[in-house]
Amino acid sequence: MIEHYKLKKGTDTLLYSGSSLGSRNENIRFFFVAALYNEIKTMKIPNMTIKGVTMQRFMELLKKPWFLGSLVVVFVAVVLWNIPIEKRKYGLSQGSLVTDYTGLLPERVERVVKADDRKDLQRIVKEANEDGQKISVAGLQHSQGGHTYYKDGVVLDMRTFNRILEIDERQKTIRVEAGASWEDVQEAIQPHGLALKVTQSQSIFTIGGSLSVNAHGRDIRFGSMAETVKEMTLLTPSGEIKNITRDDPDEWMKYVFGGYGLFGVILDVTLELTENDLYTIHTEKLKTNQYESYFKELLDQRNTAMHYARVSVAPSTFLEEMVVVNYDYTEKQDHKTVLKNEQGVRLSKLALDVGRQGGALEDLFWGTQKQYIGSLDGKEITRNNVMRSESTFMEYTKPGRVEVLQEFFVPVHAYKDYINDLKQVIPANDRNDDFKIHNITVRYAAKEDFTTLNYAKEDMLGLVVLIQHGLEEEEIADATSLIQSWTNLTLEHGGTYYLPYYRYQTKEQFRSSYPGWEEFEEEKLRKDPNNVFQNMFYEYYLK
Amino acid sequence: MSHKSARYLPLVVTVGQVVIFPYYIIWLKQVSLTFTLFAWFFASFSFAAAWGYRIYQTKKNKDHSYLFIIYATMGSVYILIGYIKNSYEYLPYVVLPLQVILGLLQGYFRAWHSEQDTYHLHAVHHYLIVGFMMIGFSFIKIISPVVFITIFGFLLLVCGFWEFTRRGKLSVSKKV
Numbered sequence: 234m235i236e237h238y239k240l241k242k243g244t245d246t247l248l249y250s251g252s253s254l255g256s257r258n259e260n261i262r263f264f265f266v267a268a269l270y271n272e273i274k275t276m277k278i279p280n281m282t283i284k285g286v287t288m289q290r291f292m293e294l295l296k297k298p299w300f301l302g303s304l305v306v307v308f309v310a311v312v313l314w315n316i317p318i319e320k321r322k323y324g325l326s327q328g329s330l331v332t333d334y335t336g337l338l339p340e341r342v343e344r345v346v347k348a349d350d351r352k353d354l355q356r357i358v359k360e361a362n363e364d365g366q367k368i369s370v371a372g373l374q375h376s377q378g379g380h381t382y383y384k385d386g387v388v389l390d391m392r393t394f395n396r397i398l399e400i401d402e403r404q405k406t407i408r409v410e411a412g413a414s415w416e417d418v419q420e421a422i423q424p425h426g427l428a429l430k431v432t433q434s435q436s437i438f439t440i441g442g443s444l445s446v447n448a449h450g451r452d453i454r455f456g457s458m459a460e461t462v463k464e465m466t467l468l469t470p471s472g473e474i475k476n477i478t479r480d481d482p483d484e485w486m487k488y489v490f491g492g493y494g495l496f497g498v499i500l501d502v503t504l505e506l507t508e509n510d511l512y513t514i515h516t517e518k519l520k521t522n523q524y525e526s527y528f529k530e531l532l533d534q535r536n537t538a539m540h541y542a543r544v545s546v547a548p549s550t551f552l553e554e555m556v557v558v559n560y561d562y563t564e565k566q567d568h569k570t571v572l573k574n575e576q577g578v579r580l581s582k583l584a585l586d587v588g589r590q591g592g593a594l595e596d597l598f599w600g601t602q603k604q605y606i607g608s609l610d611g612k613e614i615t616r617n618n619v620m621r622s623e624s625t626f627m628e629y630t631k632p633g634r635v636e637v638l639q640e641f642f643v644p645v646h647a648y649k650d651y652i653n654d655l656k657q658v659i660p661a662n663d664r665n666d667d668f669k670i671h672n673i674t675v676r677y678a679a680k681e682d683f684t685t686l687n688y689a690k691e692d693m694l695g696l697v698v699l700i701q702h703g704l705e706e707e708e709i710a711d712a713t714s715l716i717q718s719w720t721n722l723t724l725e726h727g728g729t730y731y732l733p734y735y736r737y738q739t740k741e742q743f744r745s746s747y748p749g750w751e752e753f754e755e756e757k758l759r760k761d762p763n764n765v766f767q768n769m770f771y772e773y774y775l776k
Numbered sequence: 777m778s779h780k781s782a783r784y785l786p787l788v789v790t791v792g793q794v795v796i797f798p799y800y801i802i803w804l805k806q807v808s809l810t811f812t813l814f815a816w817f818f819a820s821f822s823f824a825a826a827w828g829y830r831i832y833q834t835k836k837n838k839d840h841s842y843l844f845i846i847y848a849t850m851g852s853v854y855i856l857i858g859y860i861k862n863s864y865e866y867l868p869y870v871v872l873p874l875q876v877i878l879g880l881l882q883g884y885f886r887a888w889h890s891e892q893d894t895y896h897l898h899a900v901h902h903y904l905i906v907g908f909m910m911i912g913f914s915f916i917k918i919i920s921p922v923v924f925i926t927i928f929g930f931l932l933l934v935c936g937f938w939e940f941t942r943r944g945k946l947s948v949s950k951k952v
Contacts, residue, residue, distance in 0.1 A: 298834055301827035305880075308823055309872060312816045316868045586865070630809075630865055 318582055318628045325371060325390055331382045335637050337735055338379040338769055342369075342386055348394040348412065351474060354498060357387065358765060359472035367767040370494040372412060372439030376446060376733040377637055379769025380493050386767060389498060391441055397421040398501060405506040406463060411441030411499040418504070419572055419617050426568040428509040428616040430455040434541070434676075436621040441499040446733040447491030447687070449678045449695065451539040451560070451619060453532065457681040457689070459490035461505045468498040470761035488756050491684035493732065495757055495766045509616050511567040512538060512560035516610040518603060519555045525648040527557070528677070528694070537561050539619055542675040543606070544652070544696070547599035548592060551661035552652050554599075555675075556606045560619055567615045581626035589629075589671055589701065591664030629701070636671070636701045639716060640731035642678060642693040647726040654726070658718050667708045668715055672699040685749040685756070688729050695731070713737045720746075736773050743774045750775065785935050786889050787898045787905075789847060793882065794906045795913070796854070796928045799921035803857065806921075807867045820872060821879035828883025841888050844939035850881050851932030858926030 294300045325331055330339040343366075348354055361368050370389050371381035382388050394412035401407075402425050409418055415436035418429065433443060433450045447459045455461060465477045467485055477485045489496045515537075519527060521544060531537055539560040544552060588598030629636040643651045663669045674697045678689040688695075702712040716737035720730050729746035730738060744750055754775050758764075808814035832841070853874055860870065889895055 296830065296834075298827060298830045301823070301830050305820065305823045305827050305876060309820055309876060312820060312872055313869065315816075316813065316872075317810065 318578060318625050325374070325388060331388065333374045333376055333379060333381055335377045335635055335735055337377070337635060337637075340379070340382055340384050340769065342382050342384070342388050345371075345388045345390050348389050348391045348498075351468070351500060354389065354468055354500075355472050355474060357389070358468060358470065358498070361387070361765045362470075362472060362763050365763070366765070368765050369768045370441070370445075370498050370766070372442035373414065373437060374442075375438055376442065376493075377735045378733065378773075380445070380733065381768065383767040383769060383772070391439060391498075394500070395439075399503075400425060400427075402427070405508075406503050407506060408464075408501055408503045409440055410501045411444075412439055414439055415443070416621065419621060422506060423509065423572055423617055426509050426566060427506040429620060430461040430505055430507050431458040432620050434620065434622050435624040437624055440502060440504075444490050444499060444502065445492060445494050446731075447681075447684050448733075449676060449689075451541050451676060453540050453677045453679070454535075454538055455507070456679045457683060459486065459683050460681070462486065462490070462502050463505055464503040465489070466500040466502075467496075468500055470497050470763070470765045474500065485760075487683065487685055488753065488760065491686050491688075492753075493686075493770050494768055495771055496760055497766065507616070508566050509568070510538065511563050511565040511570075511613055511615055512619065513563055514609045514612045514614055515559040515561050516606050517557050517559075518607070519557060521553055521555050521652050522649050524555050524557070524675075525645065528645060528648075531559065532677075532692075538616070540677060543602065544673040544675060545599050546670045546673055547588075547596040548662035548664075549596050550599060552656050554603075556603055558606060558609065560614065560616075563613065570615050570618070572621065573618045575623045575625055578623060578626045581623060582628070585626060585671070589669070591669060592662060595664075627699070633704050634701060635704055636699060638697060638699060638734050639719075639737070640695050640697045640734065641719065641723045641728060642688050642695045642731065643723060643726050643728035645677075645692045645694055647728070648694050651722070651726045651728070654722055655719070658722055659715065667703045668712050669701045670698060671701060673697070685753045686732065686747050687749065688731055688746075690729075691727075693728065717742065732770070732774075736770070740774060783894060785843075785847075785939060786885075786892065786894070787901060789850075789885065789932065789935055790889065790898060790902045791905045791909070792928050792931060794902065795909050796925060798910075799924040800857075802921040803925060804871070807871055813868060817868075817871060817875045821875045821882075824876040824879030825883035825886070828880040828885075829887040830883075831880075832884045832887035838888075838891070843885070843888065844936045844943060846881050846885050846888075846936075847932050847939055848936030850878065850885075851929045851934075851936060853877055853881075854925050854929030854932060856929075858922045858929060860922075 325345050331342045331345075332339045346353075346357060358368065360366065367383050367386035368389060369380075369382045369386050370391060372391050374381050391412035394410045395414070395417055396410045397407065397413065397417065398410065399406075399408040400421060405427060407418060407422055407427075409421075415429065415432050415438060418440065419436055422428065431450060431452050433448050438448070443458060444462065447457060449458060463479070465486065467475050467477050467489060469475055469485075475485070477483075477489075479486065485496065489499060517527075519542075524542065528540075531540060537559045540558065542555050542557040545554040546552070584598055584601050587601075588595050627636075659670060660666060676695045676697065678693045678695050680691050680693075681687050681689045700712070700716075702708055717739060720738050720742050723730060724742065724745050730742075732743075732747075738746075747753075757771075757775070804817060805814055808817060832838075835841075857874065860867065889898070892898075
C-alpha cells in the first residue's frame with residue numbers, strides 16, 4: 234500500500250510517496266525533510282525565491298563567453314578521461330559473426346542461447362542429440378582459439394548463469410554457478426575472510442571457462458586449479474544432470490577440466506577456499522641464468538605463497554634480465570582491506586604503448602617496469618588482491634594488427650638452457666619486424682596428472698608471451714612459422730604449449746605436446762557419441 | 777573579383793558545411809567506434825559552437841571579424857582530417873579537440889552570418905542548393921568520405937585567401 238502525504242503552505246505543495254511498510258524513522262525523516270523544504274520555499278529574497286534567483290543567475294552566466302568556454306573545457310576534460318580503453322567489439326555481441334577475444338576466427342553460428350535455467354539447457358542438449366545440432370559453451374570468451382563456438386552451431390552463453398549458491402565458512406568452500414566470474418566469487422567470499430586457492434592473475438574470467446582450460450596463476454602451493462574442485466554439477470552430452478565428486482567412477486572431472494568445453498556443460502562447482510592471508514611483497518632483480526636455482530630454492534624454503542616473474546624483451550637486455558615478485562607469508566589475515574579496483578590503467582597503457590614502439594623505447598619501458606616493480610618491495614597485500622591484477626591496460630585496437638597470447642611450459646630444471654637457446658629463435662630487436670614480442674611473464678605450474686590434456690607433466694615454468702603481428706596472409710604465415718619454431722624448441726627441452734590460445738601449432742606438435750590426446754579422443758567418442766559438443770579447437774586438432 | 781562575388785562567400789561556406797556534413801558524420805562514426813563516444817564528440821562540438829556564437833555576439837569591434845582566419849582554420853582542420861591515418865588507439869584523443877575547434881569556428885561564423893543582411897536570402901538559397909547538390913552526389917560512389925572532406929578543406933582555404941585579399945575593400949552591409 235502506498236501512502237501519499239501532502240503538505241501545503243502558501244501555494245507550494247510537496248508530494249511524498251512512501252511505503253506504509255516503512256519504519257517510524259522513515260516517517261520522521263519525511264516530516265523533517267518536508268518542514269525544511271517549506272522553510273526554504275518561503276525564504277524570500279527581495280521579491281524573488283531562491284529558485285528564481287538561481288535560474289536567473291544561471292541564465293546570465295550562459296551569456297558570458299568565459300562561462301561557456303569553461304563549460305567546454307570541463308566537458309572536454311571529462312570526455313578525455315572517459316574515452317574507453319577498450320573500444321572494439323568482440324565475442325557474441327558482434328553482429329552476425331561470432332569471434333572470441335582475438336577476432337581471428339570469425340564464424341557464423343545458428344543461434345546464441347542465454348543460459349538461465351537448467352531444464353532449458355537440458356532440453357537443448359537432448360534435442361541436439363536427436364537432430365544433430367552442435368553445441369558450444371561460452372563464458373567471457375577470453376580463450377583465443379575458437380573454443381567457444383562452432384560453425385552453424387548453438388552457443389550457450391553462460392554469463393547469466395552466475396549465482397553464488399552457498400558459502401560454507403566452516404568447511405571453507407563455495408558453491409557457485411559456472412557463468413560467474415572470479416570477481417563475483419571474490420566479492421562473495423571477501424566478507425568471510427576467505428580467498429581462492431588457485432585462480433588466474435586476473436579475475437575477469439568465468440569459473441567454467443577457467444576450469445575448462447585448467448588455468449593456473451600466481452599460487453605456488455596449492456597445485457592445479459582442477460584439484461581445488463570438490464564437487465561439480467555437470468550437464469552431460471546425453472542431457473543428464475549429474476553430481477560429480479572426485480571419486481566418481483566415470484572420471485568426468487579428468488576430462489571436463491582442461492577439456493575445452495567438449496564434455497558437457499559445467500553447471501556449478503564447489504571450490505575449496507583458504508584464508509585471505511596478508512602477504513609482504515618482495516621483489517628482486519636477477520640475471521636470467523640465476524632464476525632456475527633461485528626458484529628451486531624459493532619452492533623449498535616455503536616462505537613464499539605466490540610468485541611471478543618478468544623477463545626482459547627489451548633489445549639491450551633481451552632475455553638477460555628478470556624481475557621477480559614474491560608474496561611472502563606474514564602469518565596474518567586481513568578481514569578489513571577491500572577488494573582493489575583497477576588502478577592507473579591509462580598510465581599503464583601509455584607505458585605499454587611506449588614499449589610497443591620497440592627499440593630504445595622498449596628499453597625505456599623495461600626500465601620503467603623494473604622501477605615500478607621495485608617500488609612495491611616491502612608493501613603488504615591480501616591474497617584476494619594478488620589474484621585480481623589489472624588487465625584493461627593491455628587492450629590494443631589497431632586495424633590490420635592483432636595481439637595474441639601464447640604460453641610455453643618448460644620443466645623448471647631446463648629453464649636456463651631453454652632461455653639460452655631461445656635467443657637463437659627470436660630476434661632481440663623487433664622494432665622493424667612485423668612479429669613483435671611485448672612481454673614475457675613467468676609463472677609456476679606444479680606437476681599435475683589429474684586431467685588428460687595436462688600441460689604440467691612435471692613441475693613447469695610457464696612463459697606467457699604477449700605477441701603482436703599483422704593480419705595479412707604473409708604476416709600470419711610468418712608468425713605461424715616463428716611460433717612453430719618456438720614450439721619445437723620447447724618440445725626439445727621437454728616442454729609443451731598451452732591450448733586456450735590461437736592454434737599456430739601443427740597437429741603433430743599438438744600430439745607431441747599432449748600424449749594423452751588419444752585417450753581424450755576415445756573418451757570424447759564414448760561420452761559424446763553424437764559429437765554434440767563441438768568447437769573450432771576440436772575441429773582443428775582432433776577431428 | 778568583384779565586391780558582389782565576395783558577398784557569396786558565406787553562402788559557399790554554409791552550403792559546403794551542410795553538404796559535407798553526411799560525409800563528416802560517416803568519418804566521425806568510423807573513428808568513434810561506439811555510439812557513446814560519437815555522441816560525446818557531438819556534444820563537445822555543440823558546446824563549443826555555443827561558445828563561439830557568444831564570442832562573436834559580445835565582440836565590441838564587429839568591423840574586424842577576421843573571417844579569413846575562421847575560413848582558413850576550418851579548412852585546415854578538414855584537410856588535417858583528410859590526412860589522419862586511421863589508428864584507432866589514439867584517434868579519439870585527436871578528434872575531440874578538432875571537434876571543439878570546428879564547433880567554436882562554426883558558432884562564430886553563424887553568429888557573424890546571422891547579422892548580415894544577406895542572411896535570410898542565403899538561408900533560402902542554401903536549402904535549395906544543398907538539395908540539388910545532394911541529388912547530384914547520390915549518383916557518385918563514395919570511395920572514402922575523407923576525399924570529400926579534404927576537398928572541402930581546400931575550398932575553405934581558398935575562401936579564406938579570397939576573404940583576406942578582399943578585406944578592407946569589402947564592406948558587407950549590416951542589418952539595422
